Amino acid sequence: MRPTRLQASRQNRRSAFFFRRGKLPLFLTLLFCSMTLQAQEHPFYISFYYAPPPAGLSNAAPVYQGLAVSTDLGESWMNRGWITSAVNAIAVDPANSAHVLLGSDYGVLESGNAGEDWKLISGWDMPAVLDIEMDATGIWAATTEGIFLSKDGGASWNTSNAGLSTPDGTYVTQLLRVPGSMLIATNDGVYRSADKGASWRRSGLESQPLSGLQAHPKDPTHLLAWSEQDGIWVSTDGGRSWTNRNEGLRFPSVKCAVFDPRDRSTLLIGTRITGVMRSSDLGKTWEFASGGLTNLNINALLFDPRQPDRVYAGAENGSFISDSRGKTWQPFSIRLGYVSDLWMQ
Amino acid sequence: MKAKALLFILFLSIAATQPVAAQLDISVRRDSIRTFFTTADIDANYPAATARVLDTVHREEGLAMLGALTSSVSPDVIERFQMTASYIHVRPQLSDSLRERIESIWEFFPIRPLQGEHERVAYYTALYLASTYFSPDAHFFNGKSREENVHDAQDFLLNWIRESTERGQREFDSPTYASMFFMSMLLLRDFARDEDLRLRAELMAQWLLADFAHDYLNGSYCGAHSREKRDPATLSLPVANGMSSIAWLYFGDGPRVYGRAQYFALLSDFQPHPAIVELATVRREPYESWERKRPAKQIRSGLVPVVDDVVRYTYMDPLYALGSIPGGKVQAREQHSWDVTWIPEDPTSAANLFVMHPWSDPASLLPFLPHSDEIAFRNIGLVDPYYDTVTKMVGGSPFEDVFQHRNTLIALYDLEEVKRFPLIIGYLPADPRDMRVDTLKSGWISINTGDVYIGMYPLKKFRIADSQGKPLFVSNELRNGVIVQVIGRNEAGSFKSFMQKLHKTVIDTSAFDSDMRIRYTTMDGEKLDFTYHGQRTVNGNTIGMAKDKLFDSPRLTSELGSGMLTIHAINGDVIIDMHALEIRQSQ
Numbered sequence: 001m002r003p004t005r006l007q008a009s010r011q012n013r014r015s016a017f018f019f020r021r022g023k024l025p026l027f028l029t030l031l032f033c034s035m036t037l038q039a040q041e042h043p044f045y046i047s048f049y050y051a052p053p054p055a056g057l058s059n060a061a062p063v064y065q066g067l068a069v070s071t072d073l074g075e076s077w078m079n080r081g082w083i084t085s086a087v088n089a090i091a092v093d094p095a096n097s098a099h100v101l102l103g104s105d106y107g108v109l110e111s112g113n114a115g116e117d118w119k120l121i122s123g124w125d126m127p128a129v130l131d132i133e134m135d136a137t138g139i140w141a142a143t144t145e146g147i148f149l150s151k152d153g154g155a156s157w158n159t160s161n162a163g164l165s166t167p168d169g170t171y172v173t174q175l176l177r178v179p180g181s182m183l184i185a186t187n188d189g190v191y192r193s194a195d196k197g198a199s200w201r202r203s204g205l206e207s208q209p210l211s212g213l214q215a216h217p218k219d220p221t222h223l224l225a226w227s228e229q230d231g232i233w234v235s236t237d238g239g240r241s242w243t244n245r246n247e248g249l250r251f252p253s254v255k256c257a258v259f260d261p262r263d264r265s266t267l268l269i270g271t272r273i274t275g276v277m278r279s280s281d282l283g284k285t286w287e288f289a290s291g292g293l294t295n296l297n298i299n300a301l302l303f304d305p306r307q308p309d310r311v312y313a314g315a316e317n318g319s320f321i322s323d324s325r326g327k328t329w330q331p332f333s334i335r336l337g338y339v340s341d342l343w344m345q
Numbered sequence: 346m347k348a349k350a351l352l353f354i355l356f357l358s359i360a361a362t363q364p365v366a367a368q369l370d371i372s373v374r375r376d377s378i379r380t381f382f383t384t385a386d387i388d389a390n391y392p393a394a395t396a397r398v399l400d401t402v403h404r405e406e407g408l409a410m411l412g413a414l415t416s417s418v419s420p421d422v423i424e425r426f427q428m429t430a431s432y433i434h435v436r437p438q439l440s441d442s443l444r445e446r447i448e449s450i451w452e453f454f455p456i457r458p459l460q461g462e463h464e465r466v467a468y469y470t471a472l473y474l475a476s477t478y479f480s481p482d483a484h485f486f487n488g489k490s491r492e493e494n495v496h497d498a499q500d501f502l503l504n505w506i507r508e509s510t511e512r513g514q515r516e517f518d519s520p521t522y523a524s525m526f527f528m529s530m531l532l533l534r535d536f537a538r539d540e541d542l543r544l545r546a547e548l549m550a551q552w553l554l555a556d557f558a559h560d561y562l563n564g565s566y567c568g569a570h571s572r573e574k575r576d577p578a579t580l581s582l583p584v585a586n587g588m589s590s591i592a593w594l595y596f597g598d599g600p601r602v603y604g605r606a607q608y609f610a611l612l613s614d615f616q617p618h619p620a621i622v623e624l625a626t627v628r629r630e631p632y633e634s635w636e637r638k639r640p641a642k643q644i645r646s647g648l649v650p651v652v653d654d655v656v657r658y659t660y661m662d663p664l665y666a667l668g669s670i671p672g673g674k675v676q677a678r679e680q681h682s683w684d685v686t687w688i689p690e691d692p693t694s695a696a697n698l699f700v701m702h703p704w705s706d707p708a709s710l711l712p713f714l715p716h717s718d719e720i721a722f723r724n725i726g727l728v729d730p731y732y733d734t735v736t737k738m739v740g741g742s743p744f745e746d747v748f749q750h751r752n753t754l755i756a757l758y759d760l761e762e763v764k765r766f767p768l769i770i771g772y773l774p775a776d777p778r779d780m781r782v783d784t785l786k787s788g789w790i791s792i793n794t795g796d797v798y799i800g801m802y803p804l805k806k807f808r809i810a811d812s813q814g815k816p817l818f819v820s821n822e823l824r825n826g827v828i829v830q831v832i833g834r835n836e837a838g839s840f841k842s843f844m845q846k847l848h849k850t851v852i853d854t855s856a857f858d859s860d861m862r863i864r865y866t867t868m869d870g871e872k873l874d875f876t877y878h879g880q881r882t883v884n885g886n887t888i889g890m891a892k893d894k895l896f897d898s899p900r901l902t903s904e905l906g907s908g909m910l911t912i913h914a915i916n917g918d919v920i921i922d923m924h925a926l927e928i929r930q931s932q
Contacts, residue, residue, distance in 0.1 A: 082455040082486070105458040106487075119488025124469065124501035128458075 042306075043097045043114060044070040045343040046077075046314065047087035048336040067102060068334055069115050074321075077334045080115025082106065090343040091132040091139075097345050101139065103129030108141055110154060121154030133175040133182075137196045142172035142184060149197050163200035164191060174212045178220040183239060185210035190225055190239055203239040216259040222282075224267065226254035232269055234283050245283025250274050258301045260325060262308055268326040270298025276313060278326055292329035293320055301326075302342040314339025370597050375611055377601070378594060382608045389414055391427035392608035398435040399612075408443065411435070415446050420457040422468045423525070425450075429471040430528070430609050433478060433536055444480070451475050452484045461572065462516040462642070463525040466505060470529035473498035477538055499542055502533065506549045508639075510923045511906045513895055517638040518556070518657065520566035521574045524587030524606035527553050531613045544926050547615070551928060552910055552921050554595070554617050557588055558625035559634060559901045560659055560666065564589045564599020565696065567686040568659035568668020571641065572679040573739050575731045580738040581695040581772060581815075583686055596625045600692035618921075618928055620914035624900055627915070628663035633751060634898035635890040637905065640673055656890045660751050661898075664688055664833040665797045667754055669747045671881070672890070678732055680741030683749070683756060685831050687797040690778075698792070698799060700771035700818060700827050702758050704742035705733040735766050736812070748875040750883045753867045757804075757826035757877040769825055771801070771818030773809075779840060780816070782809060787848040790818070791840070798843040802828040804854060804863070824858065828865055 046068040067081035067090070081087055085104045093099035098114040107122030108129055122129075122141070131142035138151035146161040146169075164170040164186070171187040181194040189205035190213060208227055216222035223235040225242065231252030233242040246252045253272035260266035265282045268289065275290030276298055290296060297316035304310035312332065313320040319332040319339050382396035383403055389410045397407025411431065419425075432439070432447050439447075459465045476485065476494035485494055516522055530553065533546035560567045565583035579585045590604025595617050638655040656672035669683035684699035731737050744763055748755045760767040773780070779793035792799040805822035830847060837843040846868045853864035861877035874882045881888065895903040896910065903910045908923035911931070918931035 085455060085458055106455075110488075117488065124465075124497050125504075 042071060042073055043092075043345050044074055045090050045092065045100065045341075046070075046319065046334065046336065046339055047081075047090050047102065047341040048314070048339045065337075067100075067115055068336060070334075074333050078115075080111070081109065081118060085109075086128075086340075088129060088340050089131045089142075090341045091134050092343055092345075093134060101132050101134060103132035103141060105129075108132060108139065108150075108154060121150075122148070122157060126157065130172065131174045133177060135177055137182075140175050140182065140197070142175050144171050146170045147172055147175075147184065147197060160193075160197035161200070162198065163193075164188075171209075173210060176213045176215055176223075178215055178238070183213055183215075183223075185213040185225060190242075192239060204235070204242045205233060211254065212256060214257050214259065216264055217261045219264055222259065222264050224257045224259070226257050226269065228253045228255060228272060232257060232283060236282075243283075245279070247284070248286035249277065255297070255299050256301050258303060258311075261303050261305075266325070268301055268311065270301050270313060270315075272297055276301070276326060276329070289327050290329070291327070292322075292331075294318060294331065300339055300342045302344060305344060312342050312344075314342055371595070374594055374597055378603060378607060378611050381603050390605060391424075391431040392605045395431045395434050395612075396608060398431075398438050404438065407435075408438070408440070411439075412443060412446075415443070415450065418450050418454045420455060422456045422459060422464045422471075425456055426467040426471040426525070426529075427605065429475050430532055433474050433532065434609075434612055436478065448475075448479050448483050451479070451486065453486060455486045461522065462505075462514065463519070463522040465501070466529045467525050469498040469501045469505075470532055473502065474532060474536055478536070499539060502542065503545065506545050506923070507908070510549070510552060510908045510910070511895075513636070513638040513654065514556075515639045515641050516571050517636070517655070518560060518566060518568065518570040519572045520570065520583060520586035520588050521579070522572055522587075523553065523557060523566070524591055524604065527557075527588075527591060528606040528609050531610055531615050534615060535613050541926075545923065548921055548923055548926065548928065550615060551618055551621065552923075554591075555621045555624060555901060555910060555912055555921065556636075556896075557592070558596070558617075558621050559636075559896070559898065560661065560668070561592060561596070561625045562628075562661070562666050562686060563688045564592055564602065564692070565666075565686050566592075567661070567666035567684075569657055569670040569683055570681050571638065571655070573681050575679065575737070575739055577738055580681075581697065581775070582693070583697055584692060592625065596622060598626050618912075618919060620912040620919040623914055624912055628661070630899075631660065631662040631751075632899045634659045634661060634901070635894065635896070637890060637895050638673075658749050658890070660749070662752065662831075662833055664835070665831055667749065667752055667829070667831050669749045669754055669756075670741075671747050671749060679739045681739055682741050682745060683747050683754060685799055685829065687794050687799075687831075690795040695775045695815075696794070698771070698773055698801070698829075700756060700769055700801075701738070701740065702742040702745050702760065702763075702769050703735050703737050703766045704740060704744060704763070705737075705765060735768070736770065738772060746877050748873065748881045750867075750871065750873055750888065751869075752831045753865070753871075753873060754829040755826065755863055755865060755873065755875045756829070757861055757863070757875070758824075759861060759877055760823045760825065763823075767823055768819060768821045769827075771827070773816040773818055775815040781844065783848075788852075789844070789847050791844045791847060793840040793843075796834050798832050798834065798837055798840060800828075800830040800843070800847040802830075802852060804828070804857060824861060826857075826861075826863065828852065828863070830868055832868065 065086050066079055067087055068077045069080045070077045081102060085106045087102045087104045089103035091101040100111045100115060102109040105128045107120055107126035109118045110121045111118050126148060127143040127145040129141045129143050133140040138149055139154055141148040146159055148157045149160040150157045165188045172184050174185040176183040181192050184191050187209040189208050190203040191200040192203040193200050205225055210225050211228050212226050214224045221236060221238040223239055226232040231246035231249055232254045234245050235242045251273045254269050255272055256270040258268050266280045269277050273296055275293045275296035277286045278289035279286050295315040295317045298313050300314035302312045309323055309325050311322040311326045316338050319334060319336055320329040321332045322329045382393050383400045387393055394407050394410040394414060397403035459468055472494050476491040527550060530546045530550035534543055534550060537543045566588045584600050587604045587606050590602040590607035591610060592599055593602045594607050594610055636657040638657060640655055653673050658671055659666055659668035665687035667685050684697045686697045689696035744760050745758050758769050774794060777792050777794050781791045783789050788802055790801045803820060804826040805820055807818055807820035810817040810819050850868055851866040856862035863875050865873045872884050891897060893905050895905045900913050910921040912919040920931055921928050
């Protein structure tokens with residue numbers, strides 16, 4: 001982990017500025033960053049963009065985005081990260097939850113202190129980053145122009161697209177680490193690399209423009225892949241074969257999906273229009289599970305690792321919590337706009 | 346040291362060949378611009394603040410203006426760029442507190458993600474200069490060190506220069522945004538510490554200006570372009586754009602225009618090569634111009650295929666220009682697909698004509714905006730409602746196709762699948778000397794602008810509406826199109842004679858309803874055959890741009906990938922050579 005810079009005088013210097021009306025995001029920076037984050041006991045991160053501005057302030061600068069951080073299981077929140085950059089994905093160091101990477105439209109941002117300071121660790125040639133992972137191989141960035149991989153903590157980056165159908169033009173939406181290999185969801189199906197990104201081979205769903213990929217946390221042979229156009233597919237053999245599970249979906253536009261960690265057959269999907277849908281037979285049948293949702297455009301779902309009945313949902317406009325394994329919902333404590341990713345220790 | 350020597354020789358040769366009269370003229374124009382920005386009663390802006398600080402009489406006023414401007418911060422990169430340009434020019438006059446404030450803005454406040462090419466060039470130019478000239482303990486919002494930022498910025502800028510000169514620009518020929526590229530290159534030419542970058546920036550500034558001069562007519566940047574500011578006032582008045590102010594500074598033949606980029610250009614001792622001034626101002630014969638450009642960079646949406654190179658075609662006459670994009674689609678949001686521009690009798694009156702399909706579709710924004718479709722749609726609705734209005738004056742459409750040969754243009758529109766705004770709108774000159782709409786016999790709309798006559802033949806039923814005193818061509822037919830003929834009075838004679846010739850042209854629309862095919866015999870007797878998204882022939886020969894050319898005209902040529910631009914001047918060829926890093930006269 002790279003040390004990050006802290007300046008004792010920063011808050012005072014920042015306060016010297018007076019912000020005129022219509023320059024909302026910078027005012028918010030001052031507001032949030034004047035709070036000090038304490039030790040990371042139970043970090044909970046939500047990346048988002050397009051939150052509504054606080055009441056009473058101008059709507060002239062509508063794009064307000066970044067990373068929301070809570071250390072008290074969501075009771076209180078602080079805004080961290082660059083609020084002018086759409087943050088698409090979060091990656092957290094398993095050994096140090098204060099070491100955070102963000103995949104953003106600026107590239108890859110890194111913080112060593114849970115978001116108090118950030119450094120852009122990618123160069124000018126990094127396209128928008130849609131997903132980010134870190135593992136023993138290095139830092140993986142899924143971008144609109146393929147995979148970028150850094151093996152030196154972000155000091156240098158190389159493309160890692162050998163074997164992809166259009167090496168410079170493949171749109172990669174998600175990275176999924178499974179034992180022995182890395183899977184990626186692309187605009188041309190699923191690919192797998194078993195040699196740390198040196199080469200990629202197809203792993204099904206060729207020519208499908210996929211939006212994401214997920215594995216069961218305890219059984220990585222159980223996989224989900226989904227698309228915003230053509231619904232969801234299930235694999236029970238590690239990606240060798242896929243079965244479409246759209247029957248019963250009223251509108252096959254899937255934006256996120258998760259397995260219930262306690263059950264290999266139960267899964268939740270977040271959809272574009274129909275909110276959350278739930279299946280207890282691996283997608284053969286579906287039931288609506290949107291009771292309590294006030295927004296039916298769901299981007300992210302996360303089972304609480306501490307409380308297995310609890311699930312969080314990030315929506316296009318708001319965030320929600322369920323204490324019934326995703327059957328019913330209620331609004332969550334933080335008011336955010338478009339939630340793009342959730343991470344919890 | 347070789348680069349430094351070449352730079353020196355370049356300036357020396359320009360000074361030696363510059364006509365004395367032109368030098369006097371430009372000195373008068375320089376004084377006028379300087380006086381305007383120093384004394385005019387205008388809203389606070391960075392060029393005005395800079396001008397006042399650099400003037401001993403108005404220095405306190407300028408410093409106060411700079412203080413006011415920097416007391417608030419915007420995430421807009423153009424504002425950051427102008428602030429940094431001011432800093433670079435007036436840094437010896439700044440108080441410690443003002444210098445620290447500007448440096449603090451860079452330290453604490455990020456910039457919104459960069460969407461357009463001009464924003465990227467402006468950002469990396471400003472980042473390079475700030476990282477070079479800020480105090481040694483300066484920090485930056487991106488967490489990178491000064492050295493890292495200089496490295497990133499220089500790498501980007503050199504790559505952009507190389508790609509633009511070898512493969513073409515993405516944001517091309519924009520009457521407003523081109524001034525940002527030019528201004529950036531001048532700042533680097535004057536203030537980059539790296540000699541190689543300084544020299545390349547000098548040559549790139551000359552290259553950009555030659556590209557501009559090639560399509561320039563008495564103050565106006567003519568023809569089609571990738572992007573333009575969504576300002577109806579400047580869209581209908583081509584001489585009121587940023588590049589027009591640059592033209593007035595260097596070429597001096599158009600109407601007097603002041604612009605922010607122009608003021609920063611004034612502070613540089615850069616001078617365009619005389620061959621470029623000649624290219625812009627000496628027009629003896631009409632010429633056809635082909636230019637190859639690159640499609641806009643896609644930020645998102647892998648579902649949108651990468652489109653082919655964009656081809657731009659312009660017919661430059663000493664009195665008018667007719668230009669279009671016959672190949673490749675650039676931007677639904679801000680593209681200007683075709684127009685006629687002429688030299689008006691009154692320089693402040695509108696002097697262009699174009700027809701467009703006001704297409705808007707959230708999905709069309711995805712390649713260019715760093716947001717998901719939901720966010721892009723909402724964002725556009727909030728910050729850019731103009732994009733989704735029926736009367737917008739910029740924007741390409743996938744439902745239009747254009748074919749042009751010299752002074753004749755055929756634009757076809759197939760709107761049968763269009764749900765929102767299935768109509769075409771034409772922006773006609775507000776106050777022509779004469780305009781005849783002959784719906785009963787010939788079907789032509791004939792326009793007399795003074796020195797230039799324009800004929801427009803709508804293929805389907807239309808009406809002329811009144812839009813705040815300006816005539817607006819409107820047609821709701823779903824399969825539609827117009828034929829446009831332009832000619833100077835010097836060639837056509839009287840307006841009556843022009844109309845007689847126009848009415849004798851042969852228009853064959855027999856295959857239009859079935860195949861969207863038009864056959865048209867021009868006033869010059871040339872036979873054009875055009876099918877929507879299909880064949881395009883002149884006298885039976887297929888025409889198009891040569892695949893190995895970047896620029897192709899009698900006045901300007903460049904081979905694709907060569908990095909060399911040849912200006913065919915009266916006294917011989919002048920070559921801007923990005924590999925040899927020199928401008929040289931051809932042997």
